[in-house]
Amino acid sequence: MKALILVGGYGTRLRPLTLSAPKPLVEFCNKPMLLHQVEALAQVGVKEIVLAVSYRAEQLEKELKAQEKKLGIKITMSHEEEPLGTAGPLALAKSILSADSEPFFVLNSDISCEFPFQQMVDFHKSHRQEGTIVVTKVEEPSKYGVVVYDDKGKIERFVEKPSVFVSNKINAGMYIFNPAILDRIELRPTSIEKEIFPVMAKAGQLYAMELSGFWMDVGQPKDFLTGMCMYLSNQKQRFPERLYNGQGVNGNVLVDPTAKIGKNCRIGPNVVIGPDVVIEDGVCIKRSTILKGTTIKSHSWIESSIIGWRCQVGQWVRMENVCVLGEDVIVKDELYINGGRILPHKSIGTSVTEPQIIM
């Protein structure tokens, strides 16, 4: 089986992190975002993965070569000259995807959930039509495009931002298609959601499969943190042994074994601490991700923030309200950072009391 992952562009929504690393390599819960999907695909027997990217990413290619060997699968990059939307990349990779008659996966790259790939294959084979899309339940459907389908899963229509309730299920960005779909797609910028799915639904060729469990698009910092909380609570249920239970830990916390945590700290709930991170004494961290090689000095307090790679956060610093620190940022002692997005290699010497971007 094969899969195509829609990686797309520069990942601007996740800046300043994506100024230093391509988005698929940014660690979500201590693992590059892309690897969560790639590993789950490998587990259900996918042998070849196509990454649809619209920029040259040598760092990404190099990293994936290493993963190819480890997981025993083939990973190809499909470079778009111009952004081709969500359907165009399928046409570009037609030769690979249509090499056999097996159905193939198509995935948006920013999704965090308990990937239901085997279930998708089974469901897809059971209804024998051209396509299956995974749907997930949301609380406020009027914010999204919703999917209306019958009790067998056959999709009737899509309604964009409904003003009256028609459904609470939205497209979860995970699909499985027969190669026949490729005949519907031309090599030009095309939206699969707006231009392809409605036609397929009309022809009775598109089915919806409901996702049980958590789902989050983690493509921007606020949702990244929400998705992290969901992921950690899912890990707690499935693999409680993967979570950290050292001293001063509160709730679901993931700590890389190479990280060091000082005395009298309170870590958690919902914290991810990456490799080689140093947390000094008396630090309190809640609902945050600390990426590789960063040091958090004594008595600091951090909530709802993403601290990038190799940062230095001083003593008695307070950070809250979705701060995002790029790579190698230095925050001096005793500062207050409220919702600051700080670009890489910056040294911060005065407090940022209102949310803003620091160039």
Added chain:
Amino acid sequence: MLKAVILIGGPQKGTRFRPLSLELPKPLFPVAGFPIIYHHIEACIQIPDIKEVILIGAYQPSEALNRFISSTQRELNISLRYLQEYTTLGTAGGLYHFRDQILAGKPEAFFVFNGDTCCDFPLTEMWNFHQQVHSGEHFTMLATEATRKQSLQYGCLVENEDSHEVLHYVEKPQTFVSTTINCGLYLLTPEIFTHIGAVFLQNQADIFNGGDYINPVRDCIRLEQDILSPLAGSKKLFVYKTNRFWSQIKSAGSAIYANRLYLSLYHTTHPERLATANDNGPTIIGDVFIHPSARVDPTATLGPNVTIGAGATVGPGVRVRESLVLEGATLQDHCCILHSIIGWNSSVGAWSRVEGTANDPNPNNKHAKIDSNTLFSEEGKLNPSITILGRNVVIPSEVIVLNSIVLPHKDLRYSIKNQILL
């Protein structure tokens, strides 16, 4: 024999110092570990000829005032009395009302202090200067330099640079007069009462010559406008200029500035009052005063310019900078206090941050004074100021209190920024 009089005002005064003056007369507010006027009295005992210090004000006698008087008398071994005005009499009116008490024992001269100043008081120098002036009965006032702009907020005077006579005096002029400003410290002789008496009699006569019977300020005589202004140019008023530190204490924000000035003065006057780093104590940066009865964890970091009051508790990993922590306050683990005043018996929870904005004079101009900012800007927005917690305020763990004023007895539950919390 000399005496000293400290004018401490009354409860109608010092409103800009709220909420800290809500429960304690402002002159008793502790700066660098001691009440504001304690520093005046300490300066007085440097001159052995000063045999008595008299406080004049309109405060009702209170336990705080009584306790201050009895403990200060004992500690400094000087006669100290409080004389209460029956109504606000003005700076000269109060002196005149109690002239017999002031003149009892026949002092040859007496100092008069405004109670809301802080200064490295040059009393000996002023007394020597006063004696060197040969101009019959005369009076001396202390003056310092201000910036051209800020001078308009003070009493401005023009001197004869050779004789140091005050040629002209005007209180808070609307246009520029002089950068030499009145420090609110005078050296007066008993003859001053002739001048105040004349004004008193004139005021009384005016009332019965078609004046306002009901006007309650009929007894009020102001030293600056009513006495000094007319004396200027009459060869009776002289000025001694100082370039030592001097500041008014008007807003609560100026208490932090005054704290810094007095702490720096301790290097020469009371080095034993400054905390020093030792193996079993907290980390000390710059000038810090810790009351002997305060408990400070050795892992805390204090300074510069910090005062920790009596019985206060400073927990592990706490950071305090440019702040006053008043008697009985508790700072819990890892909290961070910057540019703030933590009120009596208040507590700050673990990992909380209490932070204000410094309101210091321009450090690049040695004559700049602290601006006694109004609370609100002309657009009606709260000006960023130091953060003040009133008495018995509870700040929970892990919140931030930024540029805010919290009135007494408030139990806060969440973070606040740029607010006055009633």
